Amino acid sequence: MQNPERKVRFIIFDTLKRNWRFAAMGAMALVIGQVIALLIPKFTGMIIDGIKQAEALVENRNEDVVTQWARDLLAIPQGAHFSDYIPTLLWAFGIAALISGVFQFIKRRVITGISRLVEFDLRRVLFSHLQRLPMGFYSEMRSGDVISRATSDVEATRMMTGPAVMYIGEASVLLPLALYAMATISTTLMLWALLPLGLLTTSVLYFSPRQRKHSLALQERQGDLAARAQENFSGVRVVKAFTREEFESREFNSLSSMVLESALGLALNRSLFQASIWTLNGAGLLVFLYFGAKEIAAQALSLGQFMEFTLYFGMLYWPMIALGWVILLIVRGRVSAKRINELLARDPDPAVASEGLSAEGISGTISFNKVAFAYNEGSPVVQDVSFTLPAGKTLAIVGPVGCGKTTIARLLLRLNEPSAGEITIDGKPIREYATDSLRAQIGFVPQETFLFSTSIADNIAFGQEREEREASQHAAAVAQIRNEIEELPKGFDTMLGERGVNLSGGQKQRTAIARALVNKPKIVVLDDSLSAV
Known part of the structure; x- marks a missing residue:
């Protein structure tokens, strides 16, 4: 079975391939920005320990609460006081924050730009494809639904390839590095802090299918609502002429209520998911604070190390907190990609082709030879129609409503293809002419x-x-x-x-x-x- 998102994925990958340098720059900025951001908790912990040592010196105590890692980093000789290096650490802190901020800006600018290019390419390809679809497609698809897919669904796909990718990338870099940094401080404390995260997988598995279900229902109902509004506004004079304003308002409100129902269901599901994440986050923080306080009391951990661990803990849990939103973006994006692909999967009109004979210079002699046609495999609208119209002459076709007059015109333009017989211009079958040249x-x-x-x-x-x-x-x-x-x-x-x-x-x-x-x-x-x- 064909993957329902294959065509959209191909467009996304094609955009990335054409802009790979831009994408690589964004990926590098993401990695460098996250790595440098991880230095800030380290410097914070060292500054706090330096201040604590300075306080000890003022009280005539010669405590040394500085880790060997910090001494090696700043090349502090044995016997020297770590508090003397606080200005250096403050400068290092500021520079790290500045550099991290610059790379964070580049990351957002580039990844957002890539997602906008994806959005542009999707709209370009989709609109071009819609122009080539046969007339039968527009007979069965409401224009409002098509507009909804070409606008809101493309936007949802962009969000999946922009913010969602960015946060996933951040988490992929941050999680292993933050865990490693936490483990260098206290492996035991890290394990206690991460204990509630085991339940997070269960929460994701439970809520994700429900988010997909509600998201699909919401987007389909939004398409119905857009189609109804478009039809109503286009036919507003008919609505007013028949005094159907109240009826149309009731119908629109009914569809709006269905959209509201789906939106509230999605919001409830997302709220419960976010609540579960916050609960797990709070549980992890509570466990960490309890065992962290015990390690400080046992002098197994300095105050600076505890603060450093706390900052890493916060950095670690931010991706978890954003996870609910990211999953919603991915779910909505995949649903939207499926809806877009339903349009892209439609076969284009075989008559729309630039290959063939040029019709420029034709004299215009038209011949129908036993032509027949039926809509949707129903009863023939025209059957066994034959006539020849010499160039420069006029032919009037008259008859009752529904006898096939418009169908004959559409067959000549190749808006529909005859089910039997042949149509020629200047003695050549019209299918041998390039369609754009013929219609011109x-x-x-x-x-x-x-x-x-x-x-x-x-x-x-x-x-x-x-x-x-x-x-x-x-x-x-x-x-x-x-x-x-x-x-x-x-x-x-x-x-x-x-x-x-x-x-x-x-x-x-x-x-x-x-x-x-x-x-x-x-x-x-x-x-x-x-x-x-």
Whole structure:
């Protein structure tokens, strides 16, 4: 069975491969920053022991509470007082803190940058793939759900490859080094302090599957909510015309309640998990303080060493405290990767290919030879359709609703593939032409007029590589919309609302006709696009 995250993983690894130097710098900064940070507790313990020795000297006691490791580090000769080296230690402490801070900044900057590159690549690949999917995909998938996967799911995947990776990396470096440093102070004390951590594995195994379940339910319901909102806003005039505002509000609130239910379930599970971690952390601290105090009382441990051990203990438990959040990021990221991959796993439209014959220079003779087509393996919409339309001639196809008029137009554009028969242009089967080249020679005006939320000029020039105002004006004149456009305050630069809401039905249809004509195609297909003209 195919791994549901394989495609997303490939994109992530490809991003890392292309930016391996950047990633290596982040990894090095992470390791160096953590190693230097581990010196700070050591210097802190040495400073405290130095202060304690200074107090002993003031009281005329010649105590030496300095470890041999500290003497060797600072090259302190026997008989010299460790308190004399406190200024040096303070400087060392400050420099270590500064260097550690610099590397911590580099680490965050680089790892966050890598995760942003992953996010960019995911969105780029996903959007490009969505453009190549067949029309059947958009018939069964709601646009709101697709938008949710392309936005919130990509963001969740980024969090998995950014903060989650960073904290896991920190823990991987910090845990063994901190444990080693603690063991050099007191192996017994280290074992007592770590005793409650054995229960942490049980907590992780118990809560992680539940987090995954709640996270999947939440993200799917968020997709449903986004789809409902998108449909409602797109059809707001229909909603108002039929006074369905209250009904739509109730439906939206019902979906919102389901999202809230999933979110609260996830929050409860995460809260219980975090509570278990804090409880284990507190238990470990209590055990450590009890046995640490006993070792100090028995003079087996200096006050500085105890403080050093305490700081290591805090550094050790911070990754444990962050573990709940990291696991949530990983769980949500994996769920999101699966949802994204469900889109990436869809096969692209076989008609979308740049290979094939160039359609440039065709005369435009169209032939249908016993063509048949059925949607979703149902009853044929068109069957045994045959006709020939010579170049430069006009053919009107009329018939009742649902008889297949739009389907014939879609078959010519290769938006759908015939289940039987053959379609040719200039005697060559259309499947032999490169699809992008073929469609560039066909000016298509669909039954449902769609205009983008940009200027009128940009809408007319949509099929051009770059806008040529003169060509747009000529196409508008042919479509008999130029004069009306030029009467607008900003003329062709007038911005349109969503779906061209600030134009009348007839103006929208004529603008769409101008868009189909701007490239001077050899074939023009009008799919019931004159109803409001």
